[in-house]
Amino acid sequence: MLELKNIWVKYGKKAAVRKLSLSVNKGDFVTILGANGAGKTTMLNAISGIVKVKKNEGEIYFKGEKINGWKPGKIASLGIIQIPEGRKLFPLLTVKENLLIGAYLRKDRKGIQQSMDEALTLFPVLKDKLNAKSRELSGGQQQMLAIARGLMAKPEMLLLDEPSLGLSPLIRQQLAETIKEIHREGVTLVLVEQNARLGLMLASYGYVLENGEMSLQGKTSDLLKNDDVKKAYLGV
Amino acid sequence: MPPAEILIEGLTQSCIYMTMAFGMVLVFSILGILNWTHGQLFMLGAFIVFYSTTAAGIPFPIGILLAGLVMAGIGILIKKFIIDRIKGELYIGVATLALIFALEGAASLLFTSDDRGLAIILPGVLNLGVVAISYQKMAVIIFTLIVMTAMYFVLNHTKVGLAIRAVAQQPVAASLYGISTERLSLIVMGIGCALAAMAGAIMAPLYPINPFIGRTPMIMALLAIVIGGLGSLTGAIVGGLILGFLHSVIAYYISYLSEVVLFGLIILILLVRPQGLFGASAK
Numbered sequence: 001m002l003e004l005k006n007i008w009v010k011y012g013k014k015a016a017v018r019k020l021s022l023s024v025n026k027g028d029f030v031t032i033l034g035a036n037g038a039g040k041t042t043m044l045n046a047i048s049g050i051v052k053v054k055k056n057e058g059e060i061y062f063k064g065e066k067i068n069g070w071k072p073g074k075i076a077s078l079g080i081i082q083i084p085e086g087r088k089l090f091p092l093l094t095v096k097e098n099l100l101i102g103a104y105l106r107k108d109r110k111g112i113q114q115s116m117d118e119a120l121t122l123f124p125v126l127k128d129k130l131n132a133k134s135r136e137l138s139g140g141q142q143q144m145l146a147i148a149r150g151l152m153a154k155p156e157m158l159l160l161d162e163p164s165l166g167l168s169p170l171i172r173q174q175l176a177e178t179i180k181e182i183h184r185e186g187v188t189l190v191l192v193e194q195n196a197r198l199g200l201m202l203a204s205y206g207y208v209l210e211n212g213e214m215s216l217q218g219k220t221s222d223l224l225k226n227d228d229v230k231k232a233y234l235g236v
Numbered sequence: 237m238p239p240a241e242i243l244i245e246g247l248t249q250s251c252i253y254m255t256m257a258f259g260m261v262l263v264f265s266i267l268g269i270l271n272w273t274h275g276q277l278f279m280l281g282a283f284i285v286f287y288s289t290t291a292a293g294i295p296f297p298i299g300i301l302l303a304g305l306v307m308a309g310i311g312i313l314i315k316k317f318i319i320d321r322i323k324g325e326l327y328i329g330v331a332t333l334a335l336i337f338a339l340e341g342a343a344s345l346l347f348t349s350d351d352r353g354l355a356i357i358l359p360g361v362l363n364l365g366v367v368a369i370s371y372q373k374m375a376v377i378i379f380t381l382i383v384m385t386a387m388y389f390v391l392n393h394t395k396v397g398l399a400i401r402a403v404a405q406q407p408v409a410a411s412l413y414g415i416s417t418e419r420l421s422l423i424v425m426g427i428g429c430a431l432a433a434m435a436g437a438i439m440a441p442l443y444p445i446n447p448f449i450g451r452t453p454m455i456m457a458l459l460a461i462v463i464g465g466l467g468s469l470t471g472a473i474v475g476g477l478i479l480g481f482l483h484s485v486i487a488y489y490i491s492y493l494s495e496v497v498l499f500g501l502i503i504l505i506l507l508v509r510p511q512g513l514f515g516a517s518a519k
């Protein structure tokens with residue numbers, strides 16, 4: 001479904017992502033691990049079109065179409081939706097307005113309403129806050145809103161960038177359950193996590209990113225047993 | 237208390253500063269730049285309404301709309317052919333500053349720099365007992381109310397308004413969900429420039445028209461933005477309101493150096509509230 005072939009991303013002279021390849025099939029749940037600055041966000045932004053991958057610096061395919069160089073909106077309309085790092089909510093818009101922006105590209109009024117109902121069923125706390133500004137929400141609620149906003153786009157593939165960051169263990173557990181639920185509903189997931197244990201527990205396939213390069217990949221059950229992974233990312 | 241006429245005059249000025257400031261802030265919130273040539277769009281708006289009513293016999297209200305439409309187009313061209321071709325806020329700023337002289341020069345060549353006057357379109361005075369308002373000034377006030385209400389409606393109750401607010405707050409996330417910043421930039425540039433031109437047009441019957449009349453409203457609009465807090469639309473409106481009154485009331489008490497006193501007061505306001513009345517404090 002999604003295929004990255006030897007992509008490079010440079011900020012100025014410095015390469016943040018080097019010769020990166022990745023492949024995600026429909027229905028997969030993939031996690032990307034990596035330390036601070038490894039290039040995880042850069043990779044997601046390359047997929048979403050926020051940073052451009054030049055024609056001669058690799059290829060990105062989605063459902064057989066080559067999408068590098070496309071505008072973010074056009075990529076989103078294909079069904080790849082990113083839930084960005086740090087949530088990036090619209091602070092002065094209400095919860096409801098934030099959700100509506102998620103559905104910005106859709107024209108089917110009924111479908112939008114249905115997605116809104118589904119999102120509110122998944123995150124009941126948001127129901128009472130529909131008219132509150134998003135900056136008034138707690139950290140956990142904000143993360144839920146960020147995910148709900150992404151779901152409003154009716155994604156086929158969701159790219160989640162460190163959704164657990166800054167959340168208490170209890171909320172993180174709830175979030176994990178929700179992410180599993182979204183996957184069960186049939187959404188293909190790419191989950192970037194610094195909390196490696198969480199990513200490896202949830203996903204079925206994992207990639208390890210080091211200094212912009214893919215250093216290791218495999219089934220998460222194998223990665224959990226891998227000595228290098230244990231030492232570097234699981235702290236054992 | 238200064239006489240009521242002065243307050244009415246102040247309110248009329250407020251209306252213009254508000255409309256100008258509002259448009260500039262709207263553009264700023266999406267493009268991240270101040271369009272320094274906003275005042276010259278005001279001036280051109282006045283000329284368009286002058287010629288369309290005197291030479292072409294077009295009715296005044298249609299002339300105002302025409303001014304708005306033409307200058308919206310010019311604004312979009314400025315965005316596409318000047319702002320988009322230059323990298324860096326500073327250089328874009330310099331380019332729009334240069335446009336002040338380009339547009340004033342062009343207007344001087346075309347229309348000469350002589351004062352012209354448009355005859356009062358709405359003669360007569362509304363007598364309210366304590367105060368009399370000329371219909372022409374009432375037109376300015378009503379026009380501003382309509383414009384502000386329309387802008388409020390567009391921003392808060394339409395899809396494009398939601399998109400504008402979203403991009404202003406969080407451009408990256410907005411683009412992730414398919415909002416085109418590029419398209420919105422053109423729209424807000426069109427709206428902002430149209431507002432400036434229509435402000436110039438509605439004022440045309442009240443003051444002499446020449447190629448340099450855009451300077452004062454532009455400076456006042458900028459001051460209004462600074463007092464209100466850069467980036468805040470509410471701030472632009474309140475700042476414009478305050479400035480219009482201050483400007484005419486101070487001028488009433490001291491005709492010499494009234495601008496010096498005005499700027500002094502503004503500096504005082506900013507000393508107390510550096511971020512402006514509605515600006516987020518820079519923590």
Ligand SMILES: Nc1ncnc2c1ncn2[C@@H]1O[C@H](COP(=O)(O)OP(=O)(O)OP(=O)(O)O)[C@@H](O)[C@H]1O
Binds near residue numbers: 011038039041043194
């Ligand atoms: N806009 C930018 N301009 C210049 N350099 C950048 C930019 N964004 C990221 N970088 C650099 O690129 C490298 C990869 O950053 P990236 O944000 O992709 O890492 P990450 O794996 O997501 O890290 P984190 O876990 O901290 O989110 C880092 O060295 C970072 O400093």
Ligand SMILES: [Mg+2]
Binds near residue numbers: 040041042085161
């Ligand atoms: Mg990151």
